[in-house]
Amino acid sequence: xxxxxxxxxxxxxxxxxxxxxxxxxxxxxxxxxxxxxxxxxxxxxxxxxxxxxxxxxxxxxxxxxxxxxxxxxxxxxxxxxxxxxxxxxxxxxxxxxxxxxxxxxxxxxxxxxxxxxxxxxxxxxxxxxxxxxxxxxxxxxxxxxxxxxxxxxxxxxxxxxxxxxxxxxxxxxxxxxxxxxxxxxxxxxxxxxxxxxxxxxxxxxxxxxxxxxxxxxxxxxxxxxxxxxxxxxxxxxxxxxxxxxxxxxxxxxxxxxxxxxxxxxxxxxxxxxxxxxxxxxxxxxxxxxxxxxxxxxxxxxxxxxxxxxxxxxxxxxxxxxxxxxxxxxxxxxxxxxxxxxxxxxxxxxxxxxxxxxxxxxxxxxxxxxxxxxxxxxxxxxxxxxxxxxxxxxxxxxxxxxxxxxxxxxxxxxxxxxxxxxxxxxxxxxxxxxxxxxxxxxxxxxxxxxxxxxxxxxxxxxxxxxxxxxxxx
Numbered sequence: 001x002x003x004x005x006x007x008x009x010x011x012x013x014x015x016x017x018x019x020x021x022x023x024x025x026x027x028x029x030x031x032x033x034x035x036x037x038x039x040x041x042x043x044x045x046x047x048x049x050x051x052x053x054x055x056x057x058x059x060x061x062x063x064x065x066x067x068x069x070x071x072x073x074x075x076x077x078x079x080x081x082x083x084x085x086x087x088x089x090x091x092x093x094x095x096x097x098x099x100x101x102x103x104x105x106x107x108x109x110x111x112x113x114x115x116x117x118x119x120x121x122x123x124x125x126x127x128x129x130x131x132x133x134x135x136x137x138x139x140x141x142x143x144x145x146x147x148x149x150x151x152x153x154x155x156x157x158x159x160x161x162x163x164x165x166x167x168x169x170x171x172x173x174x175x176x177x178x179x180x181x182x183x184x185x186x187x188x189x190x191x192x193x194x195x196x197x198x199x200x201x202x203x204x205x206x207x208x209x210x211x212x213x214x215x216x217x218x219x220x221x222x223x224x225x226x227x228x229x230x231x232x233x234x235x236x237x238x239x240x241x242x243x244x245x246x247x248x249x250x251x252x253x254x255x256x257x258x259x260x261x262x263x264x265x266x267x268x269x270x271x272x273x274x275x276x277x278x279x280x281x282x283x284x285x286x287x288x289x290x291x292x293x294x295x296x297x298x299x300x301x302x303x304x305x306x307x308x309x310x311x312x313x314x315x316x317x318x319x320x321x322x323x324x325x326x327x328x329x330x331x332x333x334x335x336x337x338x339x340x341x342x343x344x345x346x347x348x349x350x351x352x353x354x355x356x357x358x359x360x361x362x363x364x365x366x367x368x369x370x371x372x373x374x375x376x377x378x379x380x381x382x383x384x385x386x387x388x389x390x391x392x393x394x395x396x397x398x399x400x401x402x403x404x405x406x407x408x409x410x411x412x413x414x415x416x417x418x419x420x421x422x423x424x425x426x427x428x429x430x431x432x433x434x435x436x437x438x439x440x441x442x443x444x445x446x447x448x449x450x451x452x453x454x455x456x457x458x459x460x461x462x463x464x465x466x467x468x469x470x471x472x
Contacts, residue, residue, distance in 0.1 A: 003035025267367015
């Protein structure tokens with residue numbers, strides 16, 4: 001059977017990092033086996049729906065080089081791919097379960113349910129519906145339906161024995177049936193619940209592998225009971241461990257954690273984000289960290305996904321992004337970085353701007369960082385830290401080094417990087433100073449920081465007047 005996976009987000013307008021990692025895993029499983037990757041929109045909770053979210057999801061996945069084989073914007077033979085357009089399908093299968101005795105009509109009011117919840121709280125036990133409506137007579141059910149009494153359809157769970165879930169990562173999991181709630185399948189408004197719609201859609205869309213967070217592993221018992229009730233084959237389950245923030249909590253946009261677009265707008269390259277996220281929980285068979293998408297497709301084996309949660313580390317992502325930035329051609333790099341430069345350069349020659357941006361190519365971790373790195377070229381006053389002030393006062397030769405730089409640069413007939421590089425050698429010969437005592441004093445005096453790009457380039461771009469003024 002052809003491998004088919006699906007990414008099934010809610011249309012809430014953003015994609016947080018954990019969601020995107022799941023989508024990447026699903027895509028890699030499909031493509032490693034030359035299969036199909038589907039997009040399905042799970043909008044059963046209409047209160048969270050955001051206009052334009054579907055296009056947003058397409059754009060995000062396209063940026064990440066993840067091609068959708070079937071979905072709302074490019075339908076195949078298994079559509080529609082939006083759950084709110086499949087309500088008749090869910091009702092049909094819910095009624096089949098009622099007919100077969102695996103589900104039942106529930107006419108309980110909210111007041112009755114609240115009373116059950118309160119009793120469960122008093123006993124310090126989790127709320128489980130007591131199944132009272134499963135005992136209603138056929139005549140009473142028909143009377144309620146005839147009179148238009150609101151109802152939901154609930155799954156009738158077994159109360160004894162165990163349900164076994166097989167998972168690629170966690171192996172065989174036994175779930176005690178006594179803890180399974182008679183979950184709602186179809187709500188009173190005709191919309192399915194998330195759990196029911198997933199099973200119906202996965203079967204009808206011929207999904208072979210279901211990949212989701214480990215927190216849903218126990219829920220799979222309910223899914224398996226539905227598959228068994230219909231007599232359908234179960235998919236292969238791959239439950240992946242959570243991605244945690246630095247605070248140890250699950251990543252969530254609601255907690256202020258970065259979404260993909262937050263990172264993209266900061267100047268993180270999609271290819272770097274994808275590469276980093278794949279390695280959150282998955283380890284390749286070879287000792288390697290940098291992968292192209294084609295290499296990931298070839299190497300990906302879900303059995304190498306670990307069981308422990310992974311911690312999202314922005315510094316590690318910055319390291320990946322810096323590696324990807326350095327691999328860009330100069331032309332692609334300039335096209336990438338120019339939009340992030342917030343300083344007004346309308347009075348600067350294009351050659352000057354291009355050179356300025358280029359000398360920082362090897363110093364960047366993300367796009368917006370360029371403004372912090374180049375601020376010395378646009379702000380009249382620079383700030384020297386206390387530590388750097390202490391360094392400038394730490395050796396008796398430093399004043400002589402600075403004075404000699406001033407005199408030699410002031411007398412320089414041609415202001416260009418090659419000639420400035422010669423000045424550095426002249427200062428070395430005249431003062432007898434070398435190493436950091438030769439380079440760091442002038443860099444600190446002209447830029448405020450102790451590290452940066454090639455010193456002659458930095459001096460050249462600042463210009464003679466600025467450099468001499470700062471040296472004084």
